[in-house]
Amino acid sequence: MTDEIFEIFLATPPGLEETLLLEVMEAGFKRPETTGGGVTIWGDWRDVWRANLTLRGTSKVLARVGDFRAFHLAQLDKRSRKYAWGDILTKGQSVKVDVATNKKSKIYHAGAAVERIERAIAEEFGATIAEGLEDADLVIKARIDDNNVILSVDTSGDGLHKRGHKQAMGKAPMRETMAAMFLRACGYDGHEPVLDPMCGSGTFLIEAAEIARNMMAGRARAFSFERLATYDAAAVQSIRDAWQTRPSDQRFYGSDRNVNVIGSAGENAARAGVADMCTFTPTPVSSISRPDGPAGLVIVNPPYGARVGKKKDLFALYGAFGDKMRAEFKGWRVGMITTDTQLAEATKLPWLPTEAPIAHGGLKVKLFRTDPL
Numbered sequence: 001m002t003d004e005i006f007e008i009f010l011a012t013p014p015g016l017e018e019t020l021l022l023e024v025m026e027a028g029f030k031r032p033e034t035t036g037g038g039v040t041i042w043g044d045w046r047d048v049w050r051a052n053l054t055l056r057g058t059s060k061v062l063a064r065v066g067d068f069r070a071f072h073l074a075q076l077d078k079r080s081r082k083y084a085w086g087d088i089l090t091k092g093q094s095v096k097v098d099v100a101t102n103k104k105s106k107i108y109h110a111g112a113a114v115e116r117i118e119r120a121i122a123e124e125f126g127a128t129i130a131e132g133l134e135d136a137d138l139v140i141k142a143r144i145d146d147n148n149v150i151l152s153v154d155t156s157g158d159g160l161h162k163r164g165h166k167q168a169m170g171k172a173p174m175r176e177t178m179a180a181m182f183l184r185a186c187g188y189d190g191h192e193p194v195l196d197p198m199c200g201s202g203t204f205l206i207e208a209a210e211i212a213r214n215m216m217a218g219r220a221r222a223f224s225f226e227r228l229a230t231y232d233a234a235a236v237q238s239i240r241d242a243w244q245t246r247p248s249d250q251r252f253y254g255s256d257r258n259v260n261v262i263g264s265a266g267e268n269a270a271r272a273g274v275a276d277m278c279t280f281t282p283t284p285v286s287s288i289s290r291p292d293g294p295a296g297l298v299i300v301n302p303p304y305g306a307r308v309g310k311k312k313d314l315f316a317l318y319g320a321f322g323d324k325m326r327a328e329f330k331g332w333r334v335g336m337i338t339t340d341t342q343l344a345e346a347t348k349l350p351w352l353p354t355e356a357p358i359a360h361g362g363l364k365v366k367l368f369r370t371d372p373l
């Protein structure tokens with residue numbers, strides 16, 4: 001491994017960049033800056049591995065591995081053939097190229113650019129080209145901006161919301177990466193109880209419990225970086241070994257009216273190694289009770305009209321949730337993720353001003369937050 005430093009892009013859904021920036025700064029990465037859809041840092045391969053293994057909020061880690069100018073396809077072909085693919089790729093891995101170009105570039109046809117770069121990789125390096133992005137062992141991303149071809153490699157593989165221990169899912173699960181960012185945006189730092197009264201597969205509570213014990217986000221999964229020529233297994237192991245969890249007996253309370261998803265939440269928590277901190281109960285939101293002990297955070301993403309259930313039926317549900325909070329959860333903060341401001345208002349909770357909406361599963365969601373009730 002060389003100590004050369006390069007730009008590393010940490011992707012996140014647009015709208016969560018500032019929250020991810022806070023996590024990245026706390027983790028001590030160098031020169032963090034927000035850009036559209038993510039945060040860039042500068043670092044070496046050790047930083048790429050550490051970002052994949054430890055950050056909770058990023059959905060992908062892309063390492064910038066080269067750039068060159070190309071004003072037309074023949075030049076793209078020639079310069080792609082000259083690129084030292086052996087510095088990045090290893091033999092026997094299938095590769096797919098993904099190109100994004102823009103109007104400032106003379107090469108405007110992404111498909112033709114993909115074809116040139118893939119042919120260069122196949123003929124000069126001898127890699128097999130995969131059918132689609134999903135089938136590829138490794139994905140090279142080329143962004144052609146103002147006639148500059150910027151090559152990056154996807155070092156994560158599967159999206160980083162796949163922590164590796166969730167098998168059972170309810171309807172409309174929250175991505176773990178987003179759940180972690182929403183918890184952070186609600187001021188959660190691992191030192192208070194969390195309750196989710198419509199917890200589905202338990203995503204918020206499992207993330208919260210892992211944060212409380214400072215468990216490494218990526219401890220149970222594989223990454224594309226393990227297939228790259230730059231991979232150093234001993235160095236990656238040393239990052240894992242240096243990581244320190246902390247003891248916590250914080251409590252996490254999940255309930256849902258759907259008995260089946262409550263069972264799945266328990267199984268997911270057990271696989272994540274946090275079952276001893278979590279209690280899951282099959283209860284409708286109107287019947288939950290305030291846990292004994294100190295106040296903490298209630299976080300919830302109730303069904304939204306466009307995804308699960310019909311909007312007109314949801315007003316009563318949001319209203320019942322709000323009534324419960326106002327009657328019994330004095331001192332607790334509330335965070336609610338929903339698509340619909342009118343539904344949020346139906347809770348009659350004292351929402352703080354909201355931030356920009358966030359793209360989630362083809363919809364735009366917003367985080368609504370209160371101060372302690």
Ligand SMILES: C[S@@+](CC[C@H](N)C(=O)[O-])C[C@H]1O[C@@H](n2cnc3c(N)ncnc32)[C@H](O)[C@@H]1O
Pocket residue numbers: 170171172173174175197198199200201202203204255256257258261283284285286301302303304308317
């Ligand atoms: C959008 S999903 C939540 C997904 C969850 N955050 C996850 O990551 O899996 C909404 C959940 O609200 C639950 N729900 C709907 N009405 C409810 C009610 N009256 N009481 C409790 N839970 C309810 C549904 O069963 C569903 O699991």
